[in-house]
Every structure is written in C-alpha cells, then in structure tokens.
Amino acid sequence: MASPPRARSTRDRPAKPPLSEDGILDVAMLILREEGLEAVTMRRLAGELDTGPASLYVYISGRDELRNAMLDRVAGMVELETPDPAQWRAQLHRLMHGLLAAMVAHPGIATVAVANPPTTERSLLAAENMLALLRAGGVTDRDAGWACDILPLITTASAVEAAVHQQRGQEESDGDFVQRLVQAFAALPPARFPNLTALAPEMTSGDGDERFRFAIDVFLDGLVARAKA
Amino acid sequence: MASPPRARSTRDRPAKPPLSEDGILDVAMLILREEGLEAVTMRRLAGELDTGPASLYVYISGRDELRNAMLDRVAGMVELETPDPAQWRAQLHRLMHGLLAAMVAHPGIATVAVANPPTTERSLLAAENMLALLRAGGVTDRDAGWACDILPLITTASAVEAAVHQQRGQEESDGDFVQRLVQAFAALPPARFPNLTALAPEMTSGDGDERFRFAIDVFLDGLVARAKA
DNA sequence: GTTCGTGTCGAACGTCGTTCGTGACGAACA
C-alpha cells in the first residue's frame, strides 16, 4: 500500500484478467461454440488470452482435461425434469433432446463424450434424472440401469452425426447433399441392392431431430414392451 | 564410386515390395490391429515400409482417405446373412454383433465410423443386408429405413466405448476399474442421487457384449411393437 | 544415345501438445 508505482503493469495492458481456470474455460467455450472443437487449441486459447501456451498449464493439466471440462459445462446446460409419472415419456424426450441440442450447439464436443464416459457431478445429475424418469415409467430396475447407459450413447452418437451434417452444410448447400445421396442410392444396381434402392426415399427422409426422436421413441417402446412382459 | 552400385538397390534391401495401395493398407491394418488407430501415422507407416512419408502420397491422398480405407476393410469382414423370416431376429443380432466384433478387434476404427457415415460398396452391402432382415421381420418400410441408420449408430458407439474400456484394462486391472466405479457410485450422497445409489449394482453389471445385446434387443422390441400397431 | 514420363524420397514447412528455465512481483521477515 505504500508504493503505488505498480499501477504501470495494469495500465499498459488493458484490463487483462489475472487468468483462472474459469476464465480460461469461458474463452474455450466461446471458441468452441463459434468455431468448433478443432479450433480450440492450447495456442489459440493462449493467444486469445494474450499470453503464451505455457501459461495455461498452471490451471489446466493438459488438452484432455480441458476437453473434459468443456464437456462438463455442456452437460451442465441441459435442463433437468422433475419426474411426473403421468408424462414421464415426454419428459424423457425433452431431457434427451436437451442433451442433443446442447451438444449440437457446441460442434465437436460430442466426440469427446463418446470417448470419455463422463463421471462429473453434472453428468451424474443428468444420469440420476434419467433413472428417475425411467422408473417413473415403470421400467424394470435392471432395464433402467442399462438403458441409462444406452440412451446417452444414442444421443452423443446422433450429435456427432448432426455435427458432421452441419459442417457439410456449410461447405455445400444442404439440399445438394441430400440430393446427391438420393441419386447415389438410385444409381445402385437394383439386382444386388434391391432393398436399398426400393427404400431410398424412406432412407433419406426426415431431418436430424425427427430421426433422433424416432430412435429414442423406438427404444422406449422396447422398454415398455419389456415392462409389460 | 559411380559404377559399382548396380544390383545393390535390390540386394542390400531384402525383397522390398514395390509399394501399392493394397500393400500400404495391409501394413496399416497390421498396425491398427496391434497398436490401435493412434499408432497408424503416415510416418510410422512409411517407416514400416522402409521409405519416407512422401512416398505414400502417390497411392493415398492423405490420412483421412487412409482411415476410410481401413474402415472399409473392417466393414468387409462382417459375415452377411441370407434372410430367413423364421429367424430374422437372431440373424440381425449376429450381423450387428459381427460388426461390433470387427470394430473392437481394430481399436479406434470406430471413431472413424461415427464421424464418417461410410458409403463404400462393402458398407452399403451391410446396410442392404440389414434392410432385408428388418423387412423379413415385418418392420414397416419407413421404420426399416430409419432403423438401419440407428442400428449401426448404436453399434459404432458401443464399439468406441468397448475400445476405451479395453484400453483402460491394459493400464490397470479390469476388475479394479469396475470396483472403483461401484465405489464411486456408492460414495455419492444418497439424498441427491437416490436412484443412482440404489441401482448401482444394476448399472455396473454385465460386460460389453451383454449390454450391446440388450441395446439391440430393446430396439428390436420397439420395432416389432410398432409393427403390430 | 537421347529424351521423357513415372515412381521415389530427402528435406523442409507449418502446426500441434507439452516442458523447462528464467524472470518479475508481492508478501514475509530482519
């Protein structure tokens, strides 16, 4: 308090925050949202914070931990549902769709999720919520336990696919891509691919959300069918 | 010094094959099987072939094409089924399990599959086979068309998870990992995680194959339930 | 004997994740 000349270090650099794990993650999430996972490199992150890559390693042990931390933040964005047995199915759909949407909004993060089944508190809360909804629907304990492994698996895989489609959509018009796909199916030799050529319209119909909803729906149908038996 | 090195190029190197796309892929598959996808780098591949990285680019346009080619080979390994309506379900299970096994036997290749929905002839033959089996089971055309998108999705995602577990199993004893997981679940505060702590045994029971079979089974249950309605 | 196209590959470029050693700065202490 006696020696004031230290104001210099904070004046020539315009209000640089003192670097913290949260601050780093904030910037990382920003890059992730706007440019995708591949753009979030240690160097880019450091550059965005006006420093060198080495400075990050004080707060974050490495790239993998950073990615897991980003995934955790995304997992924390999904709104949980308070279980109501009268509408457990709609609630489960909302929950899974929220997870899908959160991942799609952060391109590439889903690939982290498929590789590292997350065990952070936020992810576990989502799993807890899923279990509660499944049990509210009368699903067997064992089925519920295994299903809450499969449902996120379907969701993350769908998110990866959606991210790829989205990326392709930026390069060429989305309609062009679908059209090319239809033509590719139609061009197949019907003798060797009778079903594929016959079902070409069905295979290419529907957008990502519809197909995802279908996937969850069929799976839940299977679960309730088992619950009855 | 100029004249003697005539036959040397073929003598001091022991029968070096003249480098072809198939030959490169053979070596790549070998490394993939034994050390996983991450070990298959252009440099490593070139080194294994007694040459430099640049030589590979004559036959393979880049890393991504190489990975897709490897994935195609793996897809070609699954045995297809000749549809029999009397046992379509068992056949579908065999087909999907074959796909899973082929991927698990080539660690890391599944991550390529989730990112690039493959459109090679071999992959399309597998899709054609799946469609035939689904229709043999009386599944609606639209449901079959969408399901043959979801089933491989579940399979590849399961393969990624299996690969991760397998990798963890190399680092520490597999039993230790499961045990740690059980303890982690048990250590959760039961007030906030009532279902997770209650179902801890169910969540951690069963190996990868059992869980995969369950996932496919539930999904098929859902499909037949829809076919009836 | 000369030319030419083709397959080969050493060397280099730019990017990545990560580590190391130095330096600056504030707090504690004499």
Place this chain on the structure above:
DNA sequence: TGTTCGTCACGAACGACGTTCGACACGAAC
C-alpha cells in the same frame, strides 16, 4: 528499509504430426 523467498507468467524450445516440393533414378520409346 533492505533482503529473502515462493508463486505465477511466459519466451523458447523439443519432438511428433500431416503434407508439399523439387531433385533424383530408371525403364521405355524414339
């Protein structure tokens, strides 16, 4: 007030990656 000390910041470098370029060798064609 002067000195020490631990903590944080970060420039520089290391090794590995994918990819490109340009020079070289060699068999076929003229």
